[in-house]
Amino acid sequence: MDTHFAQRRRRDLIVAACLAVIAALVPLFVKDVYVQNIMVLTLMYAALSQSWNILSGYCGQISLGHALYFGLGAYTTALLFTKFGVLPWFGMLAGGAISAVIAMALGYPCFRLRGHYFVIATIVIAEIALLLIQNWDWAGAALGIDIPVRGDSWLKFQFARSKLPYFYFALALACVAWLVTWWLEDSKWGYWWRAVKDNPDAAESLGVVVFNSKMGAAAVSAFLVAVGGSFYAQFVSYIDPESVMGFQFSLLMALPAVLGGIGTLWGPVLGAVILIPLTELTRSFVGGSGRGVDLIVYGALIVAISLALPKGLVSMFSGRKEATR
Amino acid sequence: MTAETIIQSLASGLLMGLLYGLIAAGLALIFGLMDVVNFAHGEFLMIAMYVTFFLFAFFAIDPLLAAPLVAAALFVFGAVVYLLIVRFAMRAKANAGMVQIFSTFGLAIVMRGLAQFFFTPDYRSVTNSWVGGKTVSIAGIYLPEPQLIGAMLSIAAFVALYFFINRTDFGRALEATREDAGAVALVGIDKNRVFALGWGLGAALVGLAGAIMAIFFYIYPDVGASFALIAYVTVALGGFGSVFGAFAGGIIVGLVEATTALILPPSLKSVGIYAVYLLVVFIRPRGLFGSM
Numbered sequence: 001m002d003t004h005f006a007q008r009r010r011r012d013l014i015v016a017a018c019l020a021v022i023a024a025l026v027p028l029f030v031k032d033v034y035v036q037n038i039m040v041l042t043l044m045y046a047a048l049s050q051s052w053n054i055l056s057g058y059c060g061q062i063s064l065g066h067a068l069y070f071g072l073g074a075y076t077t078a079l080l081f082t083k084f085g086v087l088p089w090f091g092m093l094a095g096g097a098i099s100a101v102i103a104m105a106l107g108y109p110c111f112r113l114r115g116h117y118f119v120i121a122t123i124v125i126a127e128i129a130l131l132l133i134q135n136w137d138w139a140g141a142a143l144g145i146d147i148p149v150r151g152d153s154w155l156k157f158q159f160a161r162s163k164l165p166y167f168y169f170a171l172a173l174a175c176v177a178w179l180v181t182w183w184l185e186d187s188k189w190g191y192w193w194r195a196v197k198d199n200p201d202a203a204e205s206l207g208v209v210v211f212n213s214k215m216g217a218a219a220v221s222a223f224l225v226a227v228g229g230s231f232y233a234q235f236v237s238y239i240d241p242e243s244v245m246g247f248q249f250s251l252l253m254a255l256p257a258v259l260g261g262i263g264t265l266w267g268p269v270l271g272a273v274i275l276i277p278l279t280e281l282t283r284s285f286v287g288g289s290g291r292g293v294d295l296i297v298y299g300a301l302i303v304a305i306s307l308a309l310p311k312g313l314v315s316m317f318s319g320r321k322e323a324t325r
Numbered sequence: 326m327t328a329e330t331i332i333q334s335l336a337s338g339l340l341m342g343l344l345y346g347l348i349a350a351g352l353a354l355i356f357g358l359m360d361v362v363n364f365a366h367g368e369f370l371m372i373a374m375y376v377t378f379f380l381f382a383f384f385a386i387d388p389l390l391a392a393p394l395v396a397a398a399l400f401v402f403g404a405v406v407y408l409l410i411v412r413f414a415m416r417a418k419a420n421a422g423m424v425q426i427f428s429t430f431g432l433a434i435v436m437r438g439l440a441q442f443f444f445t446p447d448y449r450s451v452t453n454s455w456v457g458g459k460t461v462s463i464a465g466i467y468l469p470e471p472q473l474i475g476a477m478l479s480i481a482a483f484v485a486l487y488f489f490i491n492r493t494d495f496g497r498a499l500e501a502t503r504e505d506a507g508a509v510a511l512v513g514i515d516k517n518r519v520f521a522l523g524w525g526l527g528a529a530l531v532g533l534a535g536a537i538m539a540i541f542f543y544i545y546p547d548v549g550a551s552f553a554l555i556a557y558v559t560v561a562l563g564g565f566g567s568v569f570g571a572f573a574g575g576i577i578v579g580l581v582e583a584t585t586a587l588i589l590p591p592s593l594k595s596v597g598i599y600a601v602y603l604l605v606v607f608i609r610p611r612g613l614f615g616s617m
Contacts, residue, residue: 120557
């Protein structure tokens with residue numbers, strides 16, 4: 001576009017680099033395992049939400065079924081490792097590739113659906129996959145898979161004693177997801193998506209190419225989310241259908257972006273940094289006696305933000321500049 | 326598999342389908358009126374079931390007598406939700422679709438949290454109600470009484486709804502607002518009032534369904550989730566926003582569910598419903614009875 005846009009992009013990149021370096025240094029000072037655990041989850045959700053945002057925010061195809069890809073990543077990695085001894089690194093790529101292919105296969109019929117029909121189709125498809133896995137005995141059915149821990153090793157991507165390797169992997173994943181988004185913003189796809197959002201007539205004339213770009217976005221988005229799922233399986237070393245493919249994951253991926261600003265570069269990061277620690281802290285402060293308080297807190301937050309700041313929290317910082325771009 | 330088992334399960338499927346139609350009617354009404362999908366619809370059902378349960382537990386009011394009270398309580402609740410949340414969600418200029426989805430989703434999460442907090446996650450059930458656990462035999466087919474009464478109530482509710490929409494002033498205002506919300510203001514109809522009453526009516530319908538469901542189903546904070554998904558499928562099959570499409574959609578969903586349970590393991594019975602949804606929208610992207 002103009003020089004203003006180019007300037008903003010350069011500034012974004014510098015800010016991101018600084019934030020990444022600062023984040024990488026934090027574990028040197030924060031040794032508490034509980035806090036490190038929250039940091040890992042925060043980075044993971046930042047990465048997931050950033051990936052979700054590519055399809056749902058930039059393309060405007062709101063998916064509430066991304067748990068499907070998260071679960072596919074987790075299950076592919078865990079099954080390949082426990083059944084065939086394939087290293088998680090390959091499992092991760094395999095899970096990503098499978099998810100990307102499935103995302104395109106599903107996108108082909110689904111992108112013809114409008115609005116609520118699309119949203120409900122995504123929920124329904126993820127739910128079918130969940131039910132099938134729950135009834136698939138070879139994959140552990142409803143009981144799930146225990147990933148045997150065989151000591152600390154980068155090769156097997158398992159670390160029983162330290163959270164740090166997970167932290168750095170999650171940070172790297174968040175950076176990759178951010179960079180992909182950053183790159184897409186200035187790509188041909190990014191321009192088309194903006195054009196279509198602003199102008200329905202443009203959507204008509206760009207029909208076919210936009211359809212293809214949405215397929216691409218679905219593949220990229222699913223790939224990254226599946227890598228996140230693989231990571232999660234290694235991180236918790238035990239997975240079952242409900243805990244990696246349940247609907248709550250689809251929601252948890254969407255909420256940081258909604259809170260921070262849907263279809264924006266910084267929204268998912270900002271949203272995750274606020275939402276995940278808040279949820280985890282509420283859960284541990286209130287403890288076992290007050291079940292449901294964490295739900296009340298973040299549900300209320302979502303209602304308040306979507307009503308008061310429909311463009312998310314980032315709109316408070318960028319203000320008019322963002323609107324006139 | 327004998328002909329008898331097939332008829333038996335289709336009959337139960339039909340009854341359940343009529344109840345699904347009643348659960349979905351309010352969702353369809355609200356969508357038709359103002360193009361908003363209430364993603365807290367399942368939680369409305371959950372609240373209705375809890376209200377029924379507590380009326381029974383504390384005041385020994387049978388769910389069948391409680392049903393009108395529950396419907397009235399839900400009417401107020403629905404109207405309040407519109408006035409406090411949805412009214413503002415409709416004003417969003419940016420990301421309008423997203424705001425509608427997530428403001429009602431947020432409400433759903435809050436309601437589930439509140440239910441866990443106040444009612445605990447324990448499973449509860451209404452025991453020893455008038456019709457709970459009883460069956461009647463008609464021509465050799467055994468039908469559970471709660472579902473049978475629920476199905477009759479559903480038919481009655483749809484008939485009442487038909488007359489209400491076509492014969493009363495409020496019904497006509499509802500139809501007019503649905504056709505053109507801008508123009509009705511010119512003839513002195515307060516749009517907000519109609520919308521609030523529409524939300525009340527929609528919630529009252531799901532309240533009615535909840536009172537019946539409480540007789541034969543466990544009551545717990547997440548109970549709404551699976552029924553909500555079935556309700557969305559029902560409404561979508563009927564063509565979003567068509568109240569009477571929801572009636573037909575419900576029957577289809579009930580029959581498909583019963584048929585799937587005959588063929589696949591019972592734990593997979595919902596797969597049939599979801600597959601039919603996908604099949605229908607892929608072939609007719611605006612639903613079975615929706616206008617193209």
